[in-house]
Amino acid sequence: MGIIVGLCTVELFLPESQWPKDKRQVLLSLKGRLREKFNLSVAEVDGQDLWQKVVLGLACVANDGRYVNQVCAQALNLVRRVPHVELVQLRVELL
Numbered sequence: 001m002g003i004i005v006g007l008c009t010v011e012l013f014l015p016e017s018q019w020p021k022d023k024r025q026v027l028l029s030l031k032g033r034l035r036e037k038f039n040l041s042v043a044e045v046d047g048q049d050l051w052q053k054v055v056l057g058l059a060c061v062a063n064d065g066r067y068v069n070q071v072c073a074q075a076l077n078l079v080r081r082v083p084h085v086e087l088v089q090l091r092v093e094l095l
Helices: 020-038 065-080
Strands: 004-013 041-046 053-062 086-094
Touching: 004 065, 020 041, 020 053, 020 065, 053 065, 065 086
Parallel strands: none
Antiparallel strands: 004 053, 004 086, 041 053
16 A cells, blocks of 8 residues: 555634734644644645734645545544634645
8 A cells, every 4th residue: 555645724714813923822732732633744834924814734644545534534623623713714635
Protein backbone atom coordinates (compact mmCIF):
# COMPACT_ATOMS: atom_id res chain seq x y z
CA MET A 1 0.00 0.00 0.00
CA GLY A 2 1.27 3.50 -0.81
CA ILE A 3 1.42 6.76 1.03
CA ILE A 4 -1.87 8.60 1.52
CA VAL A 5 -1.81 12.34 2.25
CA GLY A 6 -4.90 14.03 3.63
CA LEU A 7 -5.09 17.78 3.17
CA CYS A 8 -7.74 19.82 4.95
CA THR A 9 -8.23 23.49 4.29
CA VAL A 10 -10.40 25.20 6.92
CA GLU A 11 -11.59 28.80 6.72
CA LEU A 12 -12.66 30.23 10.07
CA PHE A 13 -14.29 33.46 11.19
CA LEU A 14 -13.44 34.87 14.63
CA PRO A 15 -16.30 37.34 15.30
CA GLU A 16 -15.00 38.41 18.71
CA SER A 17 -11.44 39.07 17.59
CA GLN A 18 -10.72 42.80 17.76
CA TRP A 19 -6.93 42.78 17.73
CA PRO A 20 -4.16 40.58 16.32
CA LYS A 21 -3.46 39.41 19.88
CA ASP A 22 -7.02 37.99 20.13
CA LYS A 23 -6.54 36.03 16.92
CA ARG A 24 -3.10 34.82 17.97
CA GLN A 25 -4.41 33.44 21.28
CA VAL A 26 -7.15 31.43 19.55
CA LEU A 27 -4.77 30.17 16.86
CA LEU A 28 -2.01 29.08 19.22
CA SER A 29 -4.47 27.12 21.31
CA LEU A 30 -6.23 25.51 18.34
CA LYS A 31 -3.05 24.62 16.47
CA GLY A 32 -1.49 23.14 19.61
CA ARG A 33 -4.54 21.01 20.33
CA LEU A 34 -4.67 19.70 16.74
CA ARG A 35 -0.97 18.85 16.73
CA GLU A 36 -1.04 17.19 20.14
CA LYS A 37 -4.25 15.21 19.78
CA PHE A 38 -4.01 14.14 16.12
CA ASN A 39 -0.30 14.52 15.25
CA LEU A 40 -1.20 16.78 12.32
CA SER A 41 0.90 19.38 10.59
CA VAL A 42 -0.99 22.67 10.97
CA ALA A 43 -0.23 26.08 9.47
CA GLU A 44 -2.03 29.35 8.86
CA VAL A 45 -2.03 29.50 5.05
CA ASP A 46 -4.09 32.64 4.37
CA GLY A 47 -5.68 35.58 6.12
CA GLN A 48 -2.58 36.50 8.10
CA ASP A 49 -3.25 40.22 7.67
CA LEU A 50 -6.88 40.00 8.87
CA TRP A 51 -7.98 39.93 12.51
CA GLN A 52 -11.16 37.93 12.09
CA LYS A 53 -10.32 35.52 9.27
CA VAL A 54 -8.13 32.44 9.48
CA VAL A 55 -7.38 29.83 6.85
CA LEU A 56 -5.65 26.78 8.27
CA GLY A 57 -4.01 23.97 6.35
CA LEU A 58 -3.94 20.58 8.06
CA ALA A 59 -1.99 17.60 6.75
CA CYS A 60 -2.07 13.94 7.75
CA VAL A 61 0.13 11.22 6.25
CA ALA A 62 -0.47 7.47 6.59
CA ASN A 63 -0.64 4.29 4.55
CA ASP A 64 -4.41 3.80 5.03
CA GLY A 65 -6.96 6.12 3.43
CA ARG A 66 -9.66 5.22 5.96
CA TYR A 67 -7.37 6.23 8.81
CA VAL A 68 -6.56 9.55 7.13
CA ASN A 69 -10.29 10.24 6.59
CA GLN A 70 -11.01 9.39 10.22
CA VAL A 71 -8.27 11.69 11.56
CA CYS A 72 -9.40 14.57 9.33
CA ALA A 73 -13.04 14.12 10.41
CA GLN A 74 -12.10 14.07 14.09
CA ALA A 75 -9.90 17.14 13.68
CA LEU A 76 -12.72 19.02 11.96
CA ASN A 77 -15.09 18.06 14.77
CA LEU A 78 -12.62 19.54 17.26
CA VAL A 79 -12.49 22.77 15.22
CA ARG A 80 -16.30 22.94 15.15
CA ARG A 81 -16.43 22.74 18.96
CA VAL A 82 -14.07 25.67 19.59
CA PRO A 83 -16.04 28.50 21.22
CA HIS A 84 -16.19 31.85 19.42
CA VAL A 85 -14.99 30.32 16.14
CA GLU A 86 -17.28 29.90 13.14
CA LEU A 87 -16.50 27.43 10.36
CA VAL A 88 -16.97 29.24 7.04
CA GLN A 89 -15.65 26.70 4.56
CA LEU A 90 -13.72 23.45 4.48
CA ARG A 91 -12.17 21.22 1.88
CA VAL A 92 -10.71 17.75 2.35
CA GLU A 93 -8.52 16.08 -0.26
CA LEU A 94 -6.79 12.72 -0.32
CA LEU A 95 -3.68 12.45 -2.47
